[in-house]
Structures are given as C-alpha cells and as structure tokens.
Amino acid sequence: MSLIVMKFGGSSVGTPERMQRVAKRIIESHKAGNRVAVVVSAMGDTTDDLIDQSKLLNPNPPAREMDMLLTTGEQISVALLAMTIHQMGHQAVSLTGWQAGIRTEAVHSKAKITDIRPDRLFKEFDAGNIVIVAGFQGMTEDGDITTLGRGGSDTTAVALAAAVKADVCEIYTDVDGVYSTDPRVVKCARKLNEISYDEMLELAHLGAAVLHPRAVEYAKHNNVKLVVRSSFTQNEGTSVKEEAVMEQGVVVRGIAFDKNVARISILGVQDVPGVLANVFGALANNGIDVDIIVQSGVQDGKADFSFTLSRDDKEKAVSVIKSVREQVPFEEVTSEDNLVKVSIVGAGMVSNPGVAATMFAAISEIGVSIKMVSTSEIKVSCIIAAEPLQDVVRALHTAYGLDTAEQVFVGGPQDRR
Amino acid sequence: MSLIVMKFGGSSVGTPERMQRVAKRIIESHKAGNRVAVVVSAMGDTTDDLIDQSKLLNPNPPAREMDMLLTTGEQISVALLAMTIHQMGHQAVSLTGWQAGIRTEAVHSKAKITDIRPDRLFKEFDAGNIVIVAGFQGMTEDGDITTLGRGGSDTTAVALAAAVKADVCEIYTDVDGVYSTDPRVVKCARKLNEISYDEMLELAHLGAAVLHPRAVEYAKHNNVKLVVRSSFTQNEGTSVKEEAVMEQGVVVRGIAFDKNVARISILGVQDVPGVLANVFGALANNGIDVDIIVQSGVQDGKADFSFTLSRDDKEKAVSVIKSVREQVPFEEVTSEDNLVKVSIVGAGMVSNPGVAATMFAAISEIGVSIKMVSTSEIKVSCIIAAEPLQDVVRALHTAYGLDTAEQVFVGGPQDRR
Numbered sequence: 039m040s041l042i043v044m045k046f047g048g049s050s051v052g053t054p055e056r057m058q059r060v061a062k063r064i065i066e067s068h069k070a071g072n073r074v075a076v077v078v079s080a081m082g083d084t085t086d087d088l089i090d091q092s093k094l095l096n097p098n099p100p101a102r103e104m105d106m107l108l109t110t111g112e113q114i115s116v117a118l119l120a121m122t123i124h125q126m127g128h129q130a131v132s133l134t135g136w137q138a139g140i141r142t143e144a145v146h147s148k149a150k151i152t153d154i155r156p157d158r159l160f161k162e163f164d165a166g167n168i169v170i171v172a173g174f175q176g177m178t179e180d181g182d183i184t185t186l187g188r189g190g191s192d193t194t195a196v197a198l199a200a201a202v203k204a205d206v207c208e209i210y211t212d213v214d215g216v217y218s219t220d221p222r223v224v225k226c227a228r229k230l231n232e233i234s235y236d237e238m239l240e241l242a243h244l245g246a247a248v249l250h251p252r253a254v255e256y257a258k259h260n261n262v263k264l265v266v267r268s269s270f271t272q273n274e275g276t277s278v279k280e281e282a283v284m285e286q287g288v289v290v291r292g293i294a295f296d297k298n299v300a301r302i303s304i305l306g307v308q309d310v311p312g313v314l315a316n317v318f319g320a321l322a323n324n325g326i327d328v329d330i331i332v333q334s335g336v337q338d339g340k341a342d343f344s345f346t347l348s349r350d351d352k353e354k355a356v357s358v359i360k361s362v363r364e365q366v367p368f369e370e371v372t373s374e375d376n377l378v379k380v381s382i383v384g385a386g387m388v389s390n391p392g393v394a395a396t397m398f399a400a401i402s403e404i405g406v407s408i409k410m411v412s413t414s415e416i417k418v419s420c421i422i423a424a425e426p427l428q429d430v431v432r433a434l435h436t437a438y439g440l441d442t443a444e445q446v447f448v449g450g451p452q453d454r455r
Numbered sequence: 456m457s458l459i460v461m462k463f464g465g466s467s468v469g470t471p472e473r474m475q476r477v478a479k480r481i482i483e484s485h486k487a488g489n490r491v492a493v494v495v496s497a498m499g500d501t502t503d504d505l506i507d508q509s510k511l512l513n514p515n516p517p518a519r520e521m522d523m524l525l526t527t528g529e530q531i532s533v534a535l536l537a538m539t540i541h542q543m544g545h546q547a548v549s550l551t552g553w554q555a556g557i558r559t560e561a562v563h564s565k566a567k568i569t570d571i572r573p574d575r576l577f578k579e580f581d582a583g584n585i586v587i588v589a590g591f592q593g594m595t596e597d598g599d600i601t602t603l604g605r606g607g608s609d610t611t612a613v614a615l616a617a618a619v620k621a622d623v624c625e626i627y628t629d630v631d632g633v634y635s636t637d638p639r640v641v642k643c644a645r646k647l648n649e650i651s652y653d654e655m656l657e658l659a660h661l662g663a664a665v666l667h668p669r670a671v672e673y674a675k676h677n678n679v680k681l682v683v684r685s686s687f688t689q690n691e692g693t694s695v696k697e698e699a700v701m702e703q704g705v706v707v708r709g710i711a712f713d714k715n716v717a718r719i720s721i722l723g724v725q726d727v728p729g730v731l732a733n734v735f736g737a738l739a740n741n742g743i744d745v746d747i748i749v750q751s752g753v754q755d756g757k758a759d760f761s762f763t764l765s766r767d768d769k770e771k772a773v774s775v776i777k778s779v780r781e782q783v784p785f786e787e788v789t790s791e792d793n794l795v796k797v798s799i800v801g802a803g804m805v806s807n808p809g810v811a812a813t814m815f816a817a818i819s820e821i822g823v824s825i826k827m828v829s830t831s832e833i834k835v836s837c838i839i840a841a842e843p844l845q846d847v848v849r850a851l852h853t854a855y856g857l858d859t860a861e862q863v864f865v866g867g868p869q870d871r872r
Contacts, residue, residue: 054511088531094471095535096542103541106549107534110527114505117524118512124520125513132523137598158598181554181575 040205041163042067045077045173045195049212050269051115052082060269061122063210064168068128073163075202077173077195078119080111101146105175105185109135112172112191120170130168133158135175136183139201140194142176148187151176151194154201171198189250196253200260207262210269211248215276216241218440219293223431226441230291231274232282237291238264240383240417254278282385289386289393290438293431299329299377299421300352301409303344304359306369309336313366317343320362326351329379330412330419340369344410346421349375377409378427381419382434394418400437404429457622458580459484462494462590462612466629467686468532469499477686478539480627485545485585492576492586492619494612495536497528518563522592522602526552529589529608537587547585550575552592553600556618557611559593565604568593568611571618588615606667613670617677624679627686628665632693633658635857636710640848643858647708648691649699654708655681657800657834671695699802706803706810707855710848716746716794716838717769718826720761721776723786726753730783734760737779743768746796747829747836757786761827763838766792794826795844798836799851811835817854821846 044064051057068074088107092099099107116132123130139155162169173191176184186193192209199207214229216238221227233241235258242251248266257264257278267275282291307313314333321328331345347355352375359371380401387393394411397418401408410421422430435441461481468474477495485491505524509516516524533549540547556572579586590608593601603610609626616624631646633655638644650658652675659668665683674681674695684692699708724730731750738745748762764772769792776788797818804810811828814835818825823846827838839847852858 057512091531092535092538095474096538099538100541103534103537103549106537106551107531110530110534113527113530114508114524117520117527118509120520120523121509121513121516124517132520134523134600137600183551183554 039071039073041073041075041202043075043077043195043199043202043204043207044210045191045208046079046210046269047191047212048079048082048084048115050210051078051119056269057081057119057122058126060210061119061126063269064119064130065123065126065128068168075159075163075169075171075198075204076119077171077191077198078112078115079173079191080108081115081118084111084114102182105146105183108185109172109175109183112174116170116172120168123168123170128168129166130170131162131165132170132172133162134172135194136177136181138169138171138198140171140176140197142178142184142186144178144180144182144184146182146184149176149178149184151186151197154197156198156201159198159202189252192250192253193256196256196260196262196264199262200256204262206265207257208265208267208275209249209253210267212269213248213266214268214271214273215266216248216278217292219431219435220295223295223428224293224435224441227435228440229273230276232277232279233291234282234385235278235280236416237282237383237385238278240381240414241292241294249278288384288439289390290382290384290434290440291386292383293434293438293440294381294383295427295431296379296381297424297427298349299346299379300349300373300375301344301346301377301421302352302355302359302371302373303342304366304368304371305342306340307343308367309339309341313341314343316362316366317359320358321355324354324358326355326358330410330421332410332412346377346379346410376424377421378424379419379421380427380430380434381417382438383417385416387417388415396437397434400433401430404433406430456488456490458490458492458619460492460494460612460616460619460621460624461627462608462625463496463627463686464608464629465496465499465501465532467627468495468536473686474498474536474539475543477627478536478543480686481536481547481585482540482543482545490580492580492588492615492621493536494588494590494608494615495529495532496590496608497525498532498535501528501531519599522563522600525602526589526592526600529591533587533589537585540585540587545585546583547587548579549587549589550579551589552611553594553598555586555588555615557588557593557614559595559601559603561595561597561599561601563599563601566593566595566601568603568614571614573615573618576615576619606669609667609670610673613673613677613679613681616679617673621679623682624674625682625684625692626666626670627684629686630665630683631685631688631690632683633665633695634709636848636852637712640712640845641710641852641858644852645857646690647693649694649696650708651699651802652695652697653833654699654800654802655695657798657831658709658711666695705801705856706807707799707801707851707857708803709800710851710855710857711798711800712844712848713796713798714841714844715766716763716796717766717790717792718761718763718794718838719769719772719776719788719790720759721783721785721788722759723757724760725784726756726758731760733779733783734776737775738772741771741775743772743775747827747838749827749829763794763796763827793841794838795841796836796838797844797847797851798834799855800834802833804834805832813854814851817850818847821850823847 120130120132141153142149264278537547537549558570559566681695
C-alpha cells in the first residue's frame with residue numbers, strides 16, 4: 039500500500055465537470071489500494087474575484103486581512119471536492135491548512151512553512167478517508183491564517199508529502215509533463231520522462247511554468263519524488279528526482295526562454311571598493327530583482343557593468359541608478375528592452391566540454407549576435423535580440439539532438455494554456 | 456468605557472456602500488470610547504450561491520462538508536469589513552469562529568455553543584483593535600468547523616456578549632426595532648421602546664422575524680441586555696431585557712400573526728392510555744412539528760383531537776396518522792389549511808383578567824369565528840380563517856389601546872424587507 043499526495047491546480051477544478059473528472063481520478067488511485075491525500079487550489083477565477091471585491095473597499099488592504107479573505111477560495115474547493123467524492127460513493131474529508139497541521143512563520147501573503155503536524159491526516163487515513171487539503175495556506179503559532187504566496191499549492195503538496203513520507207507527490211497540471219522546450223514554439227518538442235531536481239529548478243526559474251521553484255527546492259531538500267502529469271490524460275508524465283537518467287548521447291535536457299528581459303549598462307564607473315554593493319543594494323531596497331550581472335575588465339581605473347532585469351522595472355532602475363551617482367560616479371547609463379534570454383539546461387554539461395560552443399555556433403549561424411552570457415554548472419544562458427527567438431530555439435533543439443528522441447509530443451499547442 | 460457587541464445581518468453588508476455604512480457606524484461607536492466587537496453574517500446572497508454550487512456536485516452533501524463550505528461566507532464578510540475599517544483609518548482585526556474561541560458540540564449544520572474562550576478578543580481589545588467575528592460558526596473540540604443553524608449569527612453575538620460581559624449587545628437589522636404589530640398590516644403600528652425577554656420570545660416564535668428565539672433564550676439565560684435597531688437610521692431601537700416597563704393602562708405589548716397554519720382533526724379516537732404519545736411520537740419521528748394541540752372532553756370512551764402545523768407538512772401528517780390507525784383506532788381524520796394564527800402578547804396579562812375576553816369580542820364583532828384557542832401566561836393565540844386577517848389585527852391593535860401610544864411608526868412598509 040502506497041501513500042500518495044496528488045495536487046490539482048485551479049484550472050483542473052474550475053467547472054463542475056472538471057471537478058468530477060478530478061474526483062474520479064482520485065477515486066481510481068484510492069481504489070488501487072493507496073492512501074491518498076489531495077491538495078487543491080482555489081477554483082478558476084475565485085482568487086481574482088475576491089481580490090476585485092477587496093479593491094472596491096480598500097485598494098491597499100492589510101496583508102493579514104487579505105490572507106483571511108483569499109484562503110476562503112481553497113476552503114470552498116476542498117469542501118466541494120469532498121462532496122463530489124461522497125456523491126460518487128467514497129469517503130472523503132476536507133481540511134483547511136490549519137486543520138492539516140500546516141504551521142508557518144508569522145508573515146502574511148508569503149509565509150514559509152515551518153512545521154507540519156500530520157496527526158490529523160493519519161487519523162483520517164486510518165478511518166479509510168481520502169483527505170482533501172486546502173493548498174496555499176497555513177497557520178501561525180498565534181492562530182492567525184497565512185498564505186504561502188506564489189506557487190503555494192505546489193509547496194503545500196511537497197511539504198505534506200515530506201511530512202507523511204509519501205511514496206510520491208503527483209503534480210497534476212494542464213500539460214503532459216515537462217517538455218524539452220515550449221511545444222508552442224518547437225512542434226517536435228518532446229515530453230521528458232525524467233529530470234533531476236537541479237535541472238527542473240533551472241527550467242522552472244527560466245520560465246517553464248509547470249512547477250514552482252520553491253516546491254522543487256523543498257522536494258530536493260526533503261528528497262520527495264515528484265511526478266508532473268496531466269489532469270486530462272492518462273499519460274505517464276515526468277519524474278523529478280535526484281538522479282535522472284540521460285539518454286545516450288544527449289547532454290542538454292531542455293531549452294528555456296524568457297521574453298521579459300531588459301538590459302541596463304553603466305559605463306565608465308570609478309572602480310572603488312563597494313561600488314557593486316552600492317548600486318545593487320539601492321536596486322534591492324527599491325524591490326528590483328536583477329538577473330544576470332556582467333562586469334568587463336577594468337581599464338584606466340574605470341569599468342563597465344551590464345545587468346538584466348524584468349522589462350517592467352527598467353525605468354525605475356534607471357532612476358535609482360541616477361540617484362546614487364554621488365556615491366558611484368559613472369559616465370553614462372544606457373538601457374535596452376527588446377531582449378530575450380534563451381538557456382540550455384542539462385546535468386550532463388559539466389562533464390562535456392564544448393556544450394556552450396555548440397550553442398554560440400548555432401545562434402551565430404542564424405545571424406543573431408549574443409549580447410550577454412551567463413553560465414552555471416548545468417546551464418548556459420544567452421541574452422539576444424527578441425527576434426527571431428523561434429528560429430533560435432528550433433536551431434538549438436536540433437543542434438542538441440532533442441528533435442529525434444523516441445517520445446515525441448503528440449498534442450498540438452492548443453493542449454497547453 | 457463600555458464594551459459593546461454589535462451584530463449586522465447579511466443584508467446590512469450586501470453591497471460595498473452598505474459595508475462602508477456599517478464600517479462608519481462601528482467606528483463611531485469605537486471613537487466614542489467603547490471597546491467594540493462586531494459579529495457579521497455572510498453578505499447578501501453568498502450563502503445561497505454556495506449552496507447552488509454544491510447542489511451541482513452533490514444534491515445531498517455530508518453536513519460536515521457543507522459546514523466547511525458555508526463558513527467561508529462569513530469569513531469573506533469579516534475580512535472585507537476589517538479592510539473597510541482600515542481604509543477609514545482605524546485598526547480592526549477579523550476572526551473566524553474558531554479564532555474567537557467559539558467551541559460547539561460535534562453536531563454539524565445546527566451545533567450548539569458549549570463554551571467561549573474570549574482570550575483572543577481581550578488581547579485584540581488591549582491592542583486597540585476593533586474585533587470583527589464571523590457569525591454562525593464555531594469549532595468542535597476535535598478541530599472540525601461547525602455552523603450554528605438558523606439564527607446562528609444572532610446567537611453568536613449574544614454568546615460573545617455573555618462571554619466578554621458586554622454592557623450591551625446591539626442587533627442591527629433592516630427595521631427600526633420591534634413593533635407592536637407588522638406595520639405593513641397596521642399603518643399606526645408603533646415601535647416599542649422596551650420589551651421583556653419572555654414577550655420577545657413569544658413574538659419571535661410567533662413570526663416577528665427581527666430576532667431569533669434561540670438568541671433571545673440565550674440572552675435571557677445569561678442576562679445579556681439586547682437592543683434591536685436599524686443599520687440605516689440613528690433611531691433608538693427596542694431594548695430587550697428582563698423587566699420591561701409597560702405604559703400606563705396597556706396590558707398587551709404586541710400582536711403577532713402567522714399565515715402558515717393548517718389544522719388536522721382526528722375524530723372518534725378510542726381513549727386508551729398512550730394514544731397521544733403514539734400519534735405525536737409518529738409525527739415527530741417524521742420530522743413534523745406540531746404547534747397548538749386541543750383535546751375535547753371524552754364521550755362514550757371516545758375523544759376528538761385537533762392540532763395545528765405548518766401548511767407544507769399537512770399532507771405528510773395525514774398519511775402518518777393513517778399509518779398508525781392500527782395502534783390508534785379512530786373514526787375519521789379531517790384537515791383544513793386556509794388558516795392563520797393571531798396572538799396577543801404581554802407580560803401584564805397575567806394580572807389582568809378579561810384580556811382574553813376582549814380579544815374574543817373584538818374578533819367576533821367583525822363576524823370571524825374562532826376555531827381554536829391556546830393560552831400561556833403572557834399570550835393568547837386564536838386560530839381563525841385566513842380572511843380577513845388584516846381587519847382582525849387592526850381591530851385588536853385598537854381594542855388594546857396600541858394605536859394611540861406616543862411613538863408612531865414613521866417609515867412606510869417599503870422600509871421592511
């Protein structure tokens with residue numbers, strides 16, 4: 039008898055028909071002899087509707103009260119899902135985050151889970167119940183309701199799986215699994231059977247939206263076996279685990295891209311100690327996240343920096359930089375925002391020299407120039423002009439032998455949302 | 456400094472404008488130097504919408520899951536009301552039933568409050584917060600969420616007021632207070648300044664919908680001073696307390712009526728011990744509530760009974776009675792459903808003989824015959840034909856001197872819902 043945690047997102051339970059399909063899926067797993075805990079998000083647009091209601095009364099509400107409001111969305115989902123399972127003749131019990139023993143730090147709207155006390159879950163398993171837990175929420179030691187912020191339901195599922203020592207944590211989504219790249223861009227993108235936590239982390243951070251990076255980190259840290267699969271098909275999905283098998287001769291697992299990239303360059307900066315800390319400290323204090331940072335060599339006591347960031351933050355970042363000109367004397371600040379980041383990811387890279395060279399060659403063959411490069415042990419990212427992104431991704435997919443692998447993507451782009 | 460509990464129903468917070476009006480009202484009371492706890496129901500149609508959603512998935516859902524679902528309605532109200540108060544520059548904190556320490560028995564959909572642990576409320580008062588508590592809900596010792604059933608939010612308010620030893624529990628509604636009779640029927644119906652718990656109980660049971668009988672009983676038992684008043688005006692409302700002052704020369708406080716009455720008569724019943732127990736036991740087992748029961752004298756070992764009940768239950772009751780004919784031999788069962796019950800209520804009655812005679816005379820003068828009579832120490836009820844009810848109520852209002860009292864109803868019938 040296995041213990042399985044299943045997680046369904048909001049679009050999987052957005053209509054009565056989808057709710058019923060999810061219920062059937064859960065019952066199948068229960069009938070197969072498993073103990074089953076299910077984590078659910080708020081249905082469809084519930085969260086947005088609640089936010090709209092609150093905006094009419096307070097455009098800037100206290101985070102504590104927002105958490106009180108938004109957690110009702112998941113409570114509605116779990117109650118309705120438990121009722122649906124009852125209607126199909128099986129026993130289920132719904133639990134809020136606090137009822138499921140999920141304790142968090144006392145931070146509203148983005149609390150971290152500190153502890154899970156799974157006694158109630160085991161009591162319900164022993165009574166033969168399927169347990170339906172509200173995702174995205176927990177309770178502080180003082181009895182206040184908190185939310186976990188973005189990716190919260192994925193994190194709830196992984197944390198519960200760790201706490202009850204589940205055999206697997208299945209993340210159900212509206213795609214078949216994790217793909218070698220976005221199938222809307224490359225038709226022959228293929229679903230991966232396996233991927234390592236680290237690769238998944240790079241892909242998740244790089245814009246493949248199937249699984250939140252926080253949940254992947256939590257899974258890696260607690261060695262929870264994850265499977266990403268579709269709520270709508272019986273396909274096997276993608277296993278995410280510590281060591282993922284690579285196919286023969288393939289060093290790159292997947293190709294990710296991020297279309298929301300701007301670059302800022304600060305030219306002719308006086309090279310004195312603390313310069314970088316001054317600039318990036320000021321940006322951080324203004325809530326601006328920076329991605330890739332590149333510093334050229336120092337010449338005549340002056341250096342050039344460039345960094346990338348989200349396009350929305352570009353204007354603000356330029357004014358912040360101008361505001362620190364007294365502490366950080368520089369000659370000029372320039373910016374550019376019609377850029378993308380394309381990345382190759384694969385744990386096999388580390389032992390295969392020349393992987394980056396293949397990337398640079400493939401990109402330059404299309405006549406695209408590379409503006410910035412950043413590397414880690416398992417990825418290489420290039421910043422390039424936004425067009426022709428599609429040609430670049432296709433070329434890389436072919437160059438790394440990803441087109442020809444056995445398991446080819448069968449659905450069309452309309453299967454993804 | 457007083458401690459005040461204010462309770463607002465669902466229609467008082469049904470739109471953003473109403474929510475803001477309620478928030479202003481609460482802030483006024485807080486600024487006057489009071490510690491304020493507020494109990495709120497679910498907004499407008501929220502509860503009905505949730506019930507509709509559940510019906511699509513399970514027409515007969517488990518009560519535990521229904522409680523999980525419906526309690527989100529009040530949680531949404533309290534969060535939004537707290538946000539509205541913040542927007543107006545004052546501190547408020549919302550609490551669910553369980554956060555407010557409301558413990559109930561382990562019965563779903565109609566739990567009774569067993570205990571209130573008000574520590575959290577006092578902590579919030581000490582921090583200068585207005586406390587907004589979700590009505591209608593509590594938690595069992597095992598940590599399950601319950602609802603209190605009909606009138607639950609009134610009961611929450613009164614129980615909280617008792618637990619924190621509030622100076623007064625104000626029930627805000629869409630009418631100005633408790634009236635001498637329904638102002639839609641008698642134009643010069645007047646608002647009462649005071650009424651005793653017992654009188655209010657009789658009026659509440661008899662169809663004056665401003666305050667739930669359970670809440671009145673709880674208030675009487677714990678000696679909580681209640682005030683019923685309007686959310687929409689500054690009028691003083693009606694005080695409900697142990698001893699209410701009667702105006703000079705007035706013995707009847709108010710006139711109530713119930714239009715949903717049917718009568719069943721069982722004729723020629725063998726008068727053997729246990730007959731009543733058999734009949735009314737069978738009705739109770741079928742969930743049928745009986746109101747007035749009248750038994751005529753026994754003649755030749757046979758008796759006639761009559762009783763009244765809700766019109767909806769009439770057909771079912773007749774078949775239940777026929778089904779027990781073997782244990783309870785009788786000659787005939789008859790029924791009639793175009794009836795009403797009209798009642799006079801007043802604590803002064805007990806020391807004033809002739810009060811009932813005035814009622815009978817006033818009714819017979821209009822040419823209406825009385826079919827059944829029931830009396831208690833503080834009320835007389837008559838069952839009469841449904842028409843002309845309005846004339847009967849008006850005649851009684853005049854006969855007992857209620858038309859001429861100082862405080863006359865000023866709004867039209869459109870002020871009531």
